[in-house]
Amino acid sequence: MTRTLESITKHIGALPQMKSQTMKAIRIHNYGGPEVLQYEAAPCPKPGKGEVLIRVHAAGVNPIDWKVRAGYMKDFIAHSFPIILGWDVSGVIEEVGPNVSRFKKGDEVYSLPDHTRNGAYGEYIVVRESEVALKPNALHHVRAAAMPLATLTAWQALFDTAQLQPRQRVLIHGAAGGVGHFAVQLAKWKGAHVIGTASARNHEMLYELGADELIDYTVLKFESIVRDVDVVLDTIGGDTQERSWQVLKKGGALVSLVQQPSENKAKEHGVRGIRLGARANGQELVEIAKIVDAGKLAPVIDRILPLSEARRAHELSQSGHTHGKIVLRVKNGNGTTERMAR
Ligand SMILES: NC(=O)c1ccc[n+]([C@@H]2O[C@H](COP(=O)([O-])OP(=O)(O)OC[C@H]3O[C@@H](n4cnc5c(N)ncnc54)[C@H](OP(=O)(O)O)[C@@H]3O)[C@@H](O)[C@H]2O)c1
Numbered sequence: 001m002t003r004t005l006e007s008i009t010k011h012i013g014a015l016p017q018m019k020s021q022t023m024k025a026i027r028i029h030n031y032g033g034p035e036v037l038q039y040e041a042a043p044c045p046k047p048g049k050g051e052v053l054i055r056v057h058a059a060g061v062n063p064i065d066w067k068v069r070a071g072y073m074k075d076f077i078a079h080s081f082p083i084i085l086g087w088d089v090s091g092v093i094e095e096v097g098p099n100v101s102r103f104k105k106g107d108e109v110y111s112l113p114d115h116t117r118n119g120a121y122g123e124y125i126v127v128r129e130s131e132v133a134l135k136p137n138a139l140h141h142v143r144a145a146a147m148p149l150a151t152l153t154a155w156q157a158l159f160d161t162a163q164l165q166p167r168q169r170v171l172i173h174g175a176a177g178g179v180g181h182f183a184v185q186l187a188k189w190k191g192a193h194v195i196g197t198a199s200a201r202n203h204e205m206l207y208e209l210g211a212d213e214l215i216d217y218t219v220l221k222f223e224s225i226v227r228d229v230d231v232v233l234d235t236i237g238g239d240t241q242e243r244s245w246q247v248l249k250k251g252g253a254l255v256s257l258v259q260q261p262s263e264n265k266a267k268e269h270g271v272r273g274i275r276l277g278a279r280a281n282g283q284e285l286v287e288i289a290k291i292v293d294a295g296k297l298a299p300v301i302d303r304i305l306p307l308s309e310a311r312r313a314h315e316l317s318q319s320g321h322t323h324g325k326i327v328l329r330v331k332n333g334n335g336t337t338e339r340m341a342r
Pocket of ligand 1: 176
């Protein structure tokens with residue numbers, strides 16, 4: 001039987017759109033400097049049970065990216081090469097795997113994906129449904145991609161771990177950084193008195209975000225001014241952590257993102273000392289999106305770079321003196337992904 005052109009066209013029209021088996025991504029095949037970031041074709045991942053496939057629009061850059069790239073995390077995170085870096089994503093759901101109930105194709109979402117799996121420096125990423133939330137309506141993808149890892153870290157440090165309460169006093173070290181500038185806003189939203197350390201060039205921005213007191217750590221020892229704080233958020237470690245014990249009230253908490261606080265020092269000062277490892281959490285991202293949409297929380301963006309400039313993004317992040325966040329734009333306005341500069 002011959003089929004009419006019309007019936008063939010109808011049949012083709014009914015076929016699902018075929019997605020390429022490969023995608024463009026930035027991967028590393030060995031540890032090293034920014035030069036090990038390679039822009040190349042990689043297999044396009046497929047969502048399994050309870051997972052979604054996200055078309056990445058933008059990927060946030062965090063210090064963990066260059067720490068993994070340089071091999072500093074190899075004793076803590078079991079990755080196998082090649083690795084796609086980048087554990088901050090905003091994009092659109094392209095496909096849902098079996099047993100996914102909260103999301104559908106076309107949903108605009110953001111996520112902190114599990115950092116033991118491949119990240120978001122590519123056109124697609126597979127993420128567990130439990131790690132995803134609808135992105136804040138108030139933010140386009142490039143700004144939403146700046147949020148998940150750093151806001152969840154600040155949230156889990158201040159609220160889940162330190163149990164920060166309204167009217168308590170909090171000292172945030174590295175207040176101008178990716179985590180710090182969100183911590184300032186979240187602590188303020190909670191009703192706390194917010195003290196931050198940052199170099200003077202970032203003070204205006206931080207006062208606008210709600211900080212009550214700022215100390216230029218390059219010219220003043222914070223412990224010469226600050227007293228009786230309930231919570232210290234330590235994003236710096238070393239000498240900064242060591243000098244923080246004396247500013248805490250008895251019963252207070254020192255939460256560090258970078259270094260295990262000494263148990264002996266904590267006992268000696270009658271406080272808690274906790275090292276936090278932030279975890280993926282879709283439910284907390286739902287709460288964070290509400291605060292963003294209520295106008296109480298927003299990212300400060302230091303730089304937006306195309307995915308092709310991932311090496312530059314790493315150099316900037318590794319300098320340790322960016323303010324707010326760096327974001328890689330993965331999907332251009334015309335739907336393409338750029339080639340990486342050699
Ligand atoms: N454990 C976890 O789960 C977790 C999660 C997130 C981040 N982290 C870690 O936490 C650290 C901070 O992350 P981030 O994303 O906020 O980094 P970031 O954005 O790179 O932080 C940069 C900021 O740090 C400030 N800074 C540098 N030295 C300082 C000092 N001695 N005192 C006060 N501020 C100082 C800089 O301010 P100036 O330019 O004014 O100097 C800059 O604004 C990183 O080591 C990261 O790997 C850990």
